[in-house]
Amino acid sequence: MSADKPLNDRDIIVVGGAGYIGAHVCKTLSKYGANPITFDNLSSGHAHAVKWGPLETVDLRDAGATEAAFQRYAHVETVIHLASSIEVGIGETHPAEFYQNNVLGAMNLLNAMRKTDAAQIIFSSTCATYGETDAMPLTENQPQIPLSTYGKTKLAIEHMIESYHKAYGLKYVTLRYFNAAGADEAGEIGEEHDPETHLIPIALRSAMGLRGRMKIFGTDYDTPDGSCIRDYIHVSDIALAHVKALLALDTGLAATSLNIGTGNGVSNLEVLQTIERVTGLPLPYDPAPRRGGDLSRLYADGAKAKAIIGFEPQHSGIETIIKTAWNFHKREMD
Ligand SMILES: NC(=O)c1ccc[n+]([C@@H]2O[C@H](COP(=O)([O-])OP(=O)(O)OC[C@H]3O[C@@H](n4cnc5c(N)ncnc54)[C@H](O)[C@@H]3O)[C@@H](O)[C@H]2O)c1
Ligand SMILES: O=c1ccn([C@@H]2O[C@H](COP(=O)(O)OP(=O)(O)O[C@H]3O[C@H](CO)[C@@H](O)[C@H](O)[C@H]3O)[C@@H](O)[C@H]2O)c(=O)[nH]1
Numbered sequence: 001m002s003a004d005k006p007l008n009d010r011d012i013i014v015v016g017g018a019g020y021i022g023a024h025v026c027k028t029l030s031k032y033g034a035n036p037i038t039f040d041n042l043s044s045g046h047a048h049a050v051k052w053g054p055l056e057t058v059d060l061r062d063a064g065a066t067e068a069a070f071q072r073y074a075h076v077e078t079v080i081h082l083a084s085s086i087e088v089g090i091g092e093t094h095p096a097e098f099y100q101n102n103v104l105g106a107m108n109l110l111n112a113m114r115k116t117d118a119a120q121i122i123f124s125s126t127c128a129t130y131g132e133t134d135a136m137p138l139t140e141n142q143p144q145i146p147l148s149t150y151g152k153t154k155l156a157i158e159h160m161i162e163s164y165h166k167a168y169g170l171k172y173v174t175l176r177y178f179n180a181a182g183a184d185e186a187g188e189i190g191e192e193h194d195p196e197t198h199l200i201p202i203a204l205r206s207a208m209g210l211r212g213r214m215k216i217f218g219t220d221y222d223t224p225d226g227s228c229i230r231d232y233i234h235v236s237d238i239a240l241a242h243v244k245a246l247l248a249l250d251t252g253l254a255a256t257s258l259n260i261g262t263g264n265g266v267s268n269l270e271v272l273q274t275i276e277r278v279t280g281l282p283l284p285y286d287p288a289p290r291r292g293g294d295l296s297r298l299y300a301d302g303a304k305a306k307a308i309i310g311f312e313p314q315h316s317g318i319e320t321i322i323k324t325a326w327n328f329h330k331r332e333m334d
Helices: 020-031 063-072 088-093 095-114 149-168 199-207 235-250 268-279 303-309 318-333
Strands: 011-015 035-040 055-057 078-081 120-126 171-177 179-181 214-217 232-234 255-260 285-288
Touching (some): 020 235, 063 095, 078 095, 078 235, 120 149, 120 235, 149 255, 199 214, 199 268, 199 318, 232 235, 235 303, 255 303
Parallel strands (some): 011 078, 120 171
């Protein structure tokens, strides 16, 4: 095993590898010597973002097709599961689709894994599984009482994985990401959701004149400037956390859940100010009603991830995040 390629030519299944975070995970796995095999239905991901290994087009909601795809790669030991419906606001009005895609999809995946050599999973969960609380930064011991349908589906999957661990010996690391943002430093991949619901890409496109005036959902929260506070972590840092989790599973870790964040809370209005500074473009906004399912503030205590898998963010200052996102998005003006 070479020191800079510790994953040593290993095949790893990345479910949702055509998506925003999944593509960055594939790039990082490849950098560390692994062969990422993307399983994706391309519902929100892009075939052009699958650059570091093969793409198997499969929909997790189809149990038979999912099992058949796993049988084609029955030797693979590790699965990284990122596929999901992700938009907090949309989940409030479309819960049936969210439970079907997220919970049923995950169950089909776990059952397909049981019929192959896949004995360990790294699962993309979220800080949205925690409840409304003043106990910031959030440790993993905080109660998980999700407000949103999205958070509830993710917590249901966490519970399912835990049960499969206890009964069937499935090894797992659940990574509860805070807000993924930014883009690959080389500009090869970035955030390309359609429709886009996330604050930073929407604000960048608004500043570029590619969409209407920015709306800030809720300016009456109990926060210093009245807007919501989030913990933005660079997507390449999140990708690295998966490699660290995998190496920890390889060296004896059996089951854990970890926050993946920076510990810095940044308000929605501070994000807009940073975008104005980085791009040099004005970014006027209109206050708008609160969005359903939004918690007022969320930021991480990352001590457990540092202690258990040796993960610390490297590129997650808000300026760096916005510079890399801007570098990716401004190509749309070319
Ligand atoms: N973006 C964030 O800030 C954030 C924060 C916390 C957690 N997460 C979690 O990280 C994961 C990835 O998020 P993202 O921002 O990259 O989202 P994304 O929408 O860009 O990627 C999700 C991928 O999953 C695929 N997919 C969805 N349903 C599928 C199905 N039924 N079968 C097969 N493939 C399917 C999509 O086509 C897409 O490629 C999600 O699980 C999300 O809940 C994201
Ligand atoms: O046009 C917009 C878009 C967003 N927001 C606000 O910006 C903040 C951040 O919103 P968004 O970028 O949509 O992220 P979250 O709702 O925090 O959700 C993301 O981050 C979660 C972790 O916090 C993940 O679990 C989700 O998958 C991911 O979509 C929230 O207060 C939104 O109400 C606005 O004010 N205007």
